[in-house]
Amino acid sequence: EVQLVETGGGLVQPGRSLKLSCVASGFTFNNYWMSWTRQAPGKGLEWVASITNSGGSTYYPDSVKGRFTISRDNAQNTLYLQMNSLRSEDTATYYCTRAVSIRRVPVMDAWGQGASVTVSS
């Protein structure tokens, strides 16, 4: 069974940093792209970051580029999201997602339970 377990969420002041982790199990971690997607309270879904299976390439939307860094440790089956210069609009539940490559295009097919991040003074 595929399992994705996020940790590291919490309350943080604006301008500070936070690092999320996601431990994966039930599949061969280094065969898959991984992503982070977030959902603000009562709102829809927004893709935040993706990383290739080797970790050699990373991708971000403009809303977080330069502030967030996605990384992975394939030996530890763990995905990370380093979030710097946090803003109130980054308040959301952050989901770790697995992405299967279909003809070299990633499709998110499994989601963790999510980690709640609140940015407030």
Next chain:
Amino acid sequence: DVVLTQTPPTLSATIGQSVSISCRSSQSLLHSNGNTYLNWLLQRPGQPPQLLIYLVSRLESGVPNRFSGSGSGTDFTLKISGVEAEDLGVYYCVQSTHAPNTFGAGTKLELK
């Protein structure tokens, strides 16, 4: 970025009723490799999203066959043939043909 417009925003249904949700894209989702990367997710209350359908019409493993997807280019539809209580929640379409991945605003399916 590609904008996905879902209609209706809210859908009221009785158990056993068949319903459809529309997802329209601001540009064609046909990829240069010939695939169309339009997927459907269901988020039940208090739960993370789960993948129901990928590549327009392919059912994810374990998803009941009362769910079906159709469409091409910019117009797509999710149909539920006989709503069951466990189907209640918010449905999202999502595209990965064009970077960045984008999501529709969601359609909430509730009991009438």
